[in-house]
Amino acid sequence: xxxxxxxxxxxxxxxxxxxxxxxxxxxxxxxxxxxxxxxxxxxxxxxxxxxxxxxxxxxxxxxxxxxxxxxxxxxxxxxxxxxxxxxxxxxxxxxxxxxxxxxxxxxxxxxxxxxxxxxxxxxxxxxxxxxxxxxxxxxxxxxxxxxxxxxxxxxxxxxxxxxxxxxxxxxxxxxxxxxxxxxxxxxxxxxxxxxxxxxxxxxxxxxxxxxxxxxxxxxxxxxxxxxxxxxxxxxxxxxxxxxxxxxxxxxxxxxxxxxxxxxxxxxxxxxxxxxxxxxxxxxxxxxxxxxxxxxxxxxxxxxxxxxxxxxxxxxxxxxxxxxxxxxxxxxxxxxxxxxxxxxxxxxxxxxxxxxxxxxxxxxxxxxxxxxxxxxxxxxxxxxxxxxxxxxxxxxxxxxxxxxxxxxxxxxxxxxxxxxxxxxxxxxxxxxxxxxxxxxxxxxxxxxxxxxxxxxxxxxxxxxxxxxxxxxxxxxxxxxxxxxxxxxxxxxxxxxxxxxxxxxxxxxxxxxxxxxxxxxxxxxxxxxxxxxxxxxxxxxxxxxxxxxxxxxxxxxxxxxxxxxxx
Amino acid sequence: xxxxxxxxxxxxxxxxxxxxxxxxxxxxxxxxxxxxxxxxxxxxxxxxxxxxxxxxxxxxxxxxxxxxxxxxxxxxxxxxxxxxxxxxxxxxxxxxxxxxxxxxxxxxxxxxxxxxxxxxxxxxxxxxxxxxxxxxxxxxxxxxxxxxxxxxxxxxxxxxxxxxxxxxxxxxxxxxxxxxxxxxxxxxxxxxxxxxxxxxxxxxxxxxxxxxxxxxxxxxxxxxxxxxxxxxxxxxxxxxxxxxxxxxxxxxxxxxxxxxxxxxxxxxxxxxxxxxxxxxxxxxxxxxxxxxxxxxxxxxxxxxxxxxxxxxxxxxxxxxxxxxxxxxxxxxxxxxxxxxxxxxxxxxxx
Numbered sequence: 059x060x061x062x063x064x065x066x067x068x069x070x071x072x073x074x075x076x077x078x079x080x081x082x083x084x085x086x087x088x089x090x091x092x093x094x095x096x097x098x099x100x101x102x103x104x105x106x107x108x109x110x111x112x113x114x115x116x117x118x119x120x121x122x123x124x125x126x127x128x129x130x131x132x133x134x135x136x137x138x139x140x141x142x143x144x145x146x147x148x149x150x151x152x153x154x155x156x157x158x159x160x161x162x163x164x165x166x167x168x169x170x171x172x173x174x175x176x177x178x179x180x181x182x183x184x185x186x187x188x189x190x191x192x193x194x195x196x197x198x199x200x201x202x203x204x205x206x207x208x209x210x211x212x213x214x215x216x217x218x219x220x221x222x223x224x225x226x227x228x229x230x231x232x233x234x235x236x237x238x239x240x241x242x243x244x245x246x247x248x249x250x251x252x253x254x255x256x257x258x259x260x261x262x263x264x265x266x267x268x269x270x271x272x273x274x275x276x277x278x279x280x281x282x283x284x285x286x287x288x289x290x291x292x293x294x295x296x297x298x299x300x301x302x303x304x305x306x307x308x309x310x311x312x313x314x315x316x317x318x319x320x321x322x323x324x325x326x327x328x329x330x331x332x333x334x335x336x337x338x339x340x341x342x343x344x345x346x347x348x349x350x351x352x353x354x355x356x357x358x359x360x361x362x363x364x365x366x367x368x369x370x371x372x373x374x375x376x377x378x379x380x381x382x383x384x385x386x387x388x389x390x391x392x393x394x395x396x397x398x399x400x401x402x403x404x405x406x407x408x409x410x411x412x413x414x415x416x417x418x419x420x421x422x423x424x425x426x427x428x429x430x431x432x433x434x435x436x437x438x439x440x441x442x443x444x445x446x447x448x449x450x451x452x453x454x455x456x457x458x459x460x461x462x463x464x465x466x467x468x469x470x471x472x473x474x475x476x477x478x479x480x481x482x483x484x485x486x487x488x489x490x491x492x493x494x495x496x497x498x499x500x501x502x503x504x505x506x507x508x509x510x511x512x513x514x515x516x517x518x519x520x521x522x523x524x525x526x527x528x529x530x531x532x533x534x535x536x537x538x539x540x541x542x543x544x545x546x547x548x549x550x551x552x553x554x555x556x557x558x559x560x561x562x563x564x565x566x567x568x569x570x571x572x573x574x575x576x577x578x579x580x581x582x583x584x585x586x587x588x589x590x591x592x593x594x595x596x597x598x599x600x601x602x603x604x605x606x607x608x609x610x611x612x613x614x615x616x617x618x619x620x621x622x623x
Numbered sequence: 624x625x626x627x628x629x630x631x632x633x634x635x636x637x638x639x640x641x642x643x644x645x646x647x648x649x650x651x652x653x654x655x656x657x658x659x660x661x662x663x664x665x666x667x668x669x670x671x672x673x674x675x676x677x678x679x680x681x682x683x684x685x686x687x688x689x690x691x692x693x694x695x696x697x698x699x700x701x702x703x704x705x706x707x708x709x710x711x712x713x714x715x716x717x718x719x720x721x722x723x724x725x726x727x728x729x730x731x732x733x734x735x736x737x738x739x740x741x742x743x744x745x746x747x748x749x750x751x752x753x754x755x756x757x758x759x760x761x762x763x764x765x766x767x768x769x770x771x772x773x774x775x776x777x778x779x780x781x782x783x784x785x786x787x788x789x790x791x792x793x794x795x796x797x798x799x800x801x802x803x804x805x806x807x808x809x810x811x812x813x814x815x816x817x818x819x820x821x822x823x824x825x826x827x828x829x830x831x832x833x834x835x836x837x838x839x840x841x842x843x844x845x846x847x848x849x850x851x852x853x854x855x856x857x858x859x860x861x862x863x864x865x866x867x868x869x870x871x872x873x874x875x876x877x878x879x880x881x882x883x884x885x886x887x888x889x890x891x892x893x894x895x896x897x898x899x900x901x902x903x904x905x906x907x908x909x910x911x912x913x914x915x916x917x918x919x920x921x922x923x924x925x926x927x928x929x930x931x932x933x934x935x936x937x938x939x940x941x942x943x944x945x946x947x948x949x950x951x952x953x954x955x956x957x958x959x960x961x962x963x964x965x966x967x968x969x970x971x972x973x
Binding site: 077078412415417441444445448449451452453456457458459460461470471474475518521525 | 871886
């Protein structure tokens with residue numbers, strides 16, 4: 059078999075020297091092979107060591123990384139870990155190339171894209187500038203950029219996110235590499251763009267007979283693109299094998315858990331299974347289906363009538379350009395129900411959320427909360443309503459003040475709104491809420507940086523709960539979390555809704571999550587509402603073309619028919 | 624890692640180390656930083672001791688001969704001191720007797736008796752002083768210690784005030800943006816378009832001479848750099864989600880500006896503060912050197928340097944050296960401490 063393997067990773071260990079006295083072992087002796095002309099997926103959650111392994115192959119680890127002599131990465135009969143820097147330089151970009159997650163930060167903003175592609179060709183292929191320029195146009199047309207003749211002269215900021223990622227791919231395949239490493243190449247992109255990029259990578263892989271090492275956290279994507287899968291957790295390979303085996307007969311409980319934690323379009327259990335279910339008891343998929351949907355008889359807590367929000371950009375000396383972000387949006391939120399708000403980036407869904415809370419000033423429209431128009435209230439009158447509508451932001455790393463203890467974070471809103479008689483009572487309430495969101499009481503004295511992403515999101519949820527709100531706006535609140543943590547937080551949100559009768563506006567680009575959590579779904583595109591309907595209705599029976607396009611882009615995961623077709 | 628672990632950490636009920644504690648620990652790990660901190664602490668305690676009169680209280684006493692040699696240069700010739708001695712005792716010629724025509728002659732005896740009652744103890748002037756003496760025979764080392772009082776006090780207070788002005792204006796401009804920002808930027812631009820030293824001279828010409836004046840001058844001219852940096856920090860943090868979250872829970876503008884954002888910009892402010900202490904100590908020296916500094920009855924490193932320029936011509940280098948070295952050591956230690964502080968305080972946490 060070994061002649062069929064392009065690259066072999068044997069007993070790779072990577073340890074980071076954190077400071078003088080402590081080290082952190084990120085990768086703990088993993089081995090896998092990358093076969094020729096195949097797509098290999100490296101799957102794992104954050105901290106699993108998947109990106110570190112890829113960087114080790116490229117020789118791009120930071121200086122504080124220690125790799126023992128027993129680790130080997132065999133490529134073309136030689137060990138890359140012992141190769142000279144010059145040799146590695148030669149291999150990188152020519153034989154092995156890489157695409158990163160963020161295309162915008164990977165491209166140099168001050169050079170036209172054609173020149174950046176040309177540079178690779180001149181360096182590695184020894185092409186003349188003229189030949190390199192001509193080849194750059196060919197490459198751009200190969201990765202599906204319209205008008206490549208014109209686009210070679212574009213600067214990165216003139217291209218959309220998807221087009222930038224295409225340029226990155228063009229650079230990566232410029233020298234016809236034998237191995238393409240794609241490190242979460244679609245995570246920063248919208249679902250429709252993701253689909254196009256995945257198709258492009260698959261097409262190029264076949265055309266150029268290269269191997270692809272595809273690093274991702276999303277098993278849905280893996281099922282669509284990979285031939286072989288390596289599942290990593292905490293620096294260890296838990297399971298590896300052909301994609302069919304992984305999806306149809308997963309052996310390791312962690313793999314099973316990863317497959318089950320992700321909300322699915324065809325099932326809606328009362329609670330999502332979480333990793334512990336599988337690690338301890340082997341797990342069971344026998345959850346009852348949760349009924350969803352709103353009926354005409356549901357009490358309405360929040361009604362939005364023709365909401366408009368326009369941003370103004372300065373243009374020239376005196377000019378202003380109006381950029382409408384939200385156009386004539388009207389909807390009703392039923393008490394105790396969840397309204398899902400989906401759309402691609404730039405669709406205005408976040409602006410709707412922020413405008414409802416008056417974190418942005420609306421241009422026009424009404425937000426009726428129990429019959430009172432929030433947009434017409436003075437700041438003082440608004441204070442009473444502030445506590446009743448709360449928001450949980452996307453990035454739990456940014457939404458908690460790093461200089462506050464969790465105790466400060468939780469008691470501050472109570473102080474502002476005069477909740478609790480005295481500090482003692484507030485502290486007790488904070489303790490209660492911490493245990494309610496599943497954190498130990500000792501967390502009260504800690505700082506946000508001591509918690510993981512999922513725990514921080516729980517703190518953010520607890521902060522909202524201190525004010526006993528009626529409406530909670532979740533702005534991409536689970537999008538930045540790992541699949542398993544996402545399931546835990548979604549379960550928590552659902553429990554809280556069952557217990558306190560909260561109403562949610564759940565904003566997300568992730569259609570599977572929205573389908574799971576929402577009673578009613580509102581699809582937005584370019585600031586306008588495309589469609590509002592009950593969750594099941596919209597997935598089974600989309601009325602608008604845009605909704606259909608969006609639904610078709612969801613990674614379907616493993617499809618047994620794929621292998622046949 | 625804890626992403627996949629259940630949240631069942633053992634309940635430890637104690638305050639965990641805050642960011643300031645962690646920063647302090649990081650500073651203690653930095654050998655250069657600790658060394659510099661020790662020097663700065665030594666200087667400040669020296670200054671306090673001098674203020675309390677514990678050391679260098681009699682700096683103004685003329686203890687030695689003029690330009691007394693430093694004790695490690697005891698053998699060197701001191702022409703200036705000998706000249707003074709010669710002048711005092713050189714007049715040996717007998718005075719002409721004028722008693723028969725002098726109307727005051729009868730009273731001389733009475734006066735001599737009265738003068739004898741006043742004990743004039745002729746101080747034996749020392750030939751050498753520990754680090755030499757100045758023109759009037761004052762101990763240079765004591766002058767340098769006393770001088771540190773003025774220099775460090777001016778540097779610290781002026782830097783505090785400048786930081787206060789810069790922080791408040793920067794916070795206002797950065798947080799509010801729009802018109803407030805436009806106005807403050809305009810003000811800043813005008814302020815910085817005037818050459819710095821000219822501005823100082825203009826202020827110095829208007830105010831009377833004194834310690835408080837120097838502090839006011841330095842504070843009023845030195846806030847601009849801090850303003851720019853604080854403004855940038857506020858613009859950056861103003862858009863952060865934790866500030867939006869504070870707005871969502873109903874925190875007031877004041878609370879958001881100074882309770883939420885300020886601690887997150889404090890590392891910038893603190894580093895600016897210590898950098899300005901350094902530059903203001905130097906600025907005070909320059910001002911005093913130009914004769915716009917502290918009053919004549921006080922001593923600072925700047926006045927010492929101003930005196931030293933004449934002494935250097937006649938080969939008396941120790942006053943220049945004492946003032947220069949004291950300043951150089953403190954300024955270097957403070958700058959390096961600032962570097963260590965910046966490393967220790969920079970929150971690398973995301």
